Amino acid sequence: MPAKSIPSAYAAAGVDIDEKMSALKAIKSMVKSTRTPGVLSDIGLFGGLFKSPGQDQVLVASTDGVGTKIKVAVLAGRHDTVGQDIVNHCVNDILVQGAHPLFFMDYVGTSRIEGRQMKAIVAGICKACRENDCALLGGETAEMPGVYPPGEYDLVGTIVGTVSRRAMITGRSVRSGQLLIGLPSSGLHTNGYSLARKVIFETAGLGLKDRLPGSRKTVEELLLAVHRSYLKPVMAALKTAPIHALAHITGGGFQDNIPRVLPAGLSARIDRQAWTPPPLFQFIQTAGRVDRDEMYRVFNMGIGMVLIVSPAEAPRILTALSKARLPGRIIGDIVRGSPPVQFAN
Secondary structure: OOOOOOOOHHHHOOOOHHHHHHHHHHHHHHHHOOOOOOEOOOOOOOOOOEOOOOOOEEEEEEEEEOOOHHHHHHHHOOOHHHHHHHHHHHHHHHHOOOOEEEEEEEEEEEOOOOHHHHHHHHHHHHHHHHHOOOEEEEEEEEEOEOOEOOOOEEEEEEEEEEEEHHHOOOOOOOOOOOEEEEEEOOOOOOOOHHHHHHHHHHHOOOOOOOEOOOOOOEHHHHHOOOOOOOHHHHHHHHOOOOOOEEEEOOOOHHHHHHHHHOOOOEEEEEOOOOOOOOHHHHHHHHHOOOOHHHHHHHOOOOEEEEEEEOOOOHHHHHHHHHHOOOOOEEEEEEEEOOOOEEEOO
8 A cells, every 4th residue: 555645744834845846846947047158056056156257347236125016916916027026126226336237046935835926926037037138046935924924925136246347337426517317117116015005005996907097007007017127228328428327216216316326515406397207106196195205205206217427428328228219318417515306396
């Protein structure tokens, strides 16, 4: 007679090792699709191996998460977009220093590993890694019932990139009179979702499949729009002219992100009439009765990356961005004074 399988006490407690290993086995082929020439190991080792860049290269690293956008993904039962979000967010963070990504590592913490959910998350991560010429080198999947609510999870990523010392973008060359070029966001990106969810679902009473007033898209389409990667258009622009500083507009909006790249005594003066925030932002402001200044502190308001450039170089950079299919626009300038960010209107 075949031996009876012994019930797993660990599985009964909420952690199914077999389910986890089955899910990891299924995603190995996806991970291999992100392999780049620098990768020296296969998935599954305790540590991923990557070839060291040349001596003139500086490593740039960043870690971030997707935040409560995951609540929308769980509600919609769609998990591939948040996988793309975390990669693109991290890519943009090191792009600010002029770095190109080398490899990415993810962390997924959940109450219970669900194979289909995990595959969708990793599929999104792999898609974004391929689009950004970045290898998915490894990661961690933690099953922790009692820490995470059933059906929910957390998603965090770490990226390492490289830039030559001569090409580093530090903000030290920013001067009064230079211009701010804004690049459009694809939506909320990965910030402000606690407020957005409260206004849209609770205050306005809308559902995921409802069309957002003032838009042709549904709430689900708008809230799960993938965080845009600015890597390729910015790198294309850098080939035409210097960029003196870059600011990724994430949590804290313009007020908290642009000052991170400004020398002391300088201020970014932003003309809010230079662009029209997309309908999603307008709806949140109106339906939630959110103060205008707070909107610009919580959300990107339709501008996901800001470039600081010299006036003489602006036309070449704008042309390069247009050729890269991401047109930018001048949204302000650098002046002397304080506070570090001023709104012209």
